[in-house]
Amino acid sequence: MASITTVPTLAGGSSWSLAMAFVERQTNLWKRYWGWELVWLLYGLVNTLAVTLIAEQIGQQGGASPEAAQELVLFLLIGTLVWAYLSAVLDDISLVVQWERWEGTIEHTLMAPVPRSLHLLGMSVFGILHGSIRTFLIFAIALLFFDVDFSQADWLGAVSVIAIGSVSVAGLAVLAGVLPLLYPERGGQMSLMVQASLLLVSGVYYEVEVLPAWLQVFSFFSPATYILDGIRGAIIDGDSISELGRELGALAIFGVALIPLSLVAFTWAESYAKKTGKLKRQG
Amino acid sequence: MRDLALEVINLSKGFGGARWPKRKTAVSAVNHVSLRVNRGEIFGVIGANGSGKSTLIRMISTLLTPDEGYIGVFGMNVQKEELRVRRLINRVSPDPSFFRVMSAQENLLFFARIYGIEPKEIKRRAAEILDKLNMGDRLSEPLLNLSRGQQQKVAVARAFLTSPVLMLLDEPTTGLDPHSKRDVQEFVVEVREKHDATILLTTHDMDEAERLCDRITFLAGGRIVAEGTPLELRMQAAHGRPLEDVSMETVFLELTGKRIEEDEEVLVNG
Numbered sequence: 001m002a003s004i005t006t007v008p009t010l011a012g013g014s015s016w017s018l019a020m021a022f023v024e025r026q027t028n029l030w031k032r033y034w035g036w037e038l039v040w041l042l043y044g045l046v047n048t049l050a051v052t053l054i055a056e057q058i059g060q061q062g063g064a065s066p067e068a069a070q071e072l073v074l075f076l077l078i079g080t081l082v083w084a085y086l087s088a089v090l091d092d093i094s095l096v097v098q099w100e101r102w103e104g105t106i107e108h109t110l111m112a113p114v115p116r117s118l119h120l121l122g123m124s125v126f127g128i129l130h131g132s133i134r135t136f137l138i139f140a141i142a143l144l145f146f147d148v149d150f151s152q153a154d155w156l157g158a159v160s161v162i163a164i165g166s167v168s169v170a171g172l173a174v175l176a177g178v179l180p181l182l183y184p185e186r187g188g189q190m191s192l193m194v195q196a197s198l199l200l201v202s203g204v205y206y207e208v209e210v211l212p213a214w215l216q217v218f219s220f221f222s223p224a225t226y227i228l229d230g231i232r233g234a235i236i237d238g239d240s241i242s243e244l245g246r247e248l249g250a251l252a253i254f255g256v257a258l259i260p261l262s263l264v265a266f267t268w269a270e271s272y273a274k275k276t277g278k279l280k281r282q283g
Numbered sequence: 284m285r286d287l288a289l290e291v292i293n294l295s296k297g298f299g300g301a302r303w304p305k306r307k308t309a310v311s312a313v314n315h316v317s318l319r320v321n322r323g324e325i326f327g328v329i330g331a332n333g334s335g336k337s338t339l340i341r342m343i344s345t346l347l348t349p350d351e352g353y354i355g356v357f358g359m360n361v362q363k364e365e366l367r368v369r370r371l372i373n374r375v376s377p378d379p380s381f382f383r384v385m386s387a388q389e390n391l392l393f394f395a396r397i398y399g400i401e402p403k404e405i406k407r408r409a410a411e412i413l414d415k416l417n418m419g420d421r422l423s424e425p426l427l428n429l430s431r432g433q434q435q436k437v438a439v440a441r442a443f444l445t446s447p448v449l450m451l452l453d454e455p456t457t458g459l460d461p462h463s464k465r466d467v468q469e470f471v472v473e474v475r476e477k478h479d480a481t482i483l484l485t486t487h488d489m490d491e492a493e494r495l496c497d498r499i500t501f502l503a504g505g506r507i508v509a510e511g512t513p514l515e516l517r518m519q520a521a522h523g524r525p526l527e528d529v530s531m532e533t534v535f536l537e538l539t540g541k542r543i544e545e546d547e548e549v550l551v552n553g
Contacts, residue, residue, distance in 0.1 A: 021393055
């Protein structure tokens with residue numbers, strides 16, 4: 001207790017260490033809530049299998065040539081896996097406020113001397129790692145069910161798309177996480193609606209061209225559209241990084257725009273919640 | 284003149300009300316409150332539930348923005364130098380507020396790491412503080428398996444782990460059994476006697492306030508109605524009676540004109 005006589009330093013730890021505290025905390029929660037993790041893993045797996053098996057049926061019933069059916073299997077498999085990843089990342093980050101309200105810890109976390117940018121960075125790093133592990137497991141198990149040909153795949157291109165795309169998805173998730181700060185009672189549901197909208201317009205299970213023209217407009221503004229296009233291009237058509245310039249460029253622009261925008265929005269919303277007393281209120 | 288640890292000037296906060304056609308404040312939680320707390324003091328804020336104690340603490344903790352007024356912590360403006368002030372303060376709330384599925388150790392590691400303290404140092408300090416609080420060795424169990432008293436002791440440890448120079452204790456012993464209450468109170472006294480910490484303590488336990496506090500302020504309906512040392516407050520309310528016949532509850536009743544429960548009733552009934 002001699003340390004209490006010491007006036008604390010104002011800097012307080014390296015930035016990376018502060019961000020990593022959130023990764024460590026989320027990992028501990030993840031381990032303790034392992035039952036829920038298992039449920040979400042199974043749900044993701046069942047969704048992947050259920051949707052991709054539709055392509056198998058089309059092939060078996062002669063609705064498409066063997067090559068086209070094979071491509072459709074890969075198209076849907078990629079769509080479901082990318083969605084499993086994106087929804088895990090969006091959930092983990094956008095629940096930054098909601099989760100702490102449930103636990104009752106929000107005030108103690110938000111009054112700590114951590115810049116909000118590092119807080120959100122930590123949550124984003126965990127979300128991306130968590131989403132990657134869950135999606136890899138689903139992918140590994142799903143491969144047992146389908147005979148797919150990855151001989152064309154350019155894995156470096158696919159990884160580049162997911163890496164750059166994850167930055168913009170993190171920005172989008174932080175923006176969705178702002179909603180529970182503004183609307184304690186309905187913000188959580190509103191965050192889920194953001195996810196649902198992305199699912200509809202981004203071409204997860206179909207090409208965006210099949211959408212009505214007015215809905216296609218929204219697909220241009222969804223980073224998920226470019227992530228899906230890029231990964232399908234890399235894995236189905238073997239597009240290299242240089243051939244993925246359109247998707248990587250769009251994702252980089254989204255990242256550059258969304259990260260500062262989401263930080264500004266979160267800071268503003270936190271300030272609003274502190275003015276109106278909404279920080280503590282339960283949803 | 285002693286160093287000022289905390290200075291609150293003309294602080295007000297209201298909640299709710301219509302936005303249109305003109306924004307109106309429906310409930311005034313803190314109403315033009317001013318107070319000064321010297322470095323090394325234990326300063327008590329006594330009031331019923333709903334009197335504005337927790338709102339005052341939340342504003343000092345940077346968790347609520349005042350409608351008007353100034354809060355200075357060691358000369359730093361709480362609104363303008365938020366991050367610097369946060370490093371100097373910590374808080375114990377009436378609810379332990381933890382990640383209940385995580386162990387005490389995991390919670391303490393997280394909540395101290397975000398104050399920039401190294402894990403090794405956290406473990407050393409946590410063991411020391413929890414030992415003084417007679418916590419035993421249940422650090423690795425999920426907090427939901429611990430009693431309310433044990434959880435609150437972990438909450439006290441969490442707050443003192445970060446070596447705050449201004450500690451905000453918001454009803455830290457509410458709901459505790461007498462044994463746990465005594466452990467927490469003794470720890471607070473020890474911190475005051477041996478270490479350079481200033482403590483703002485809110486409570487509606489009159490005996491606790493009298494035992495721990497150097498000075499006390501009474502808050503009723505969001506306003507300060509009396510302030511002084513426990514002895515000064517007794518003298519104000521004695522009206523010729525022997526001081527030993529004047530309990531702090533009597534003092535509160537005399538000086539605020541209310542029972543300790545009354546503000547709560549007013550708030551509940553709108």
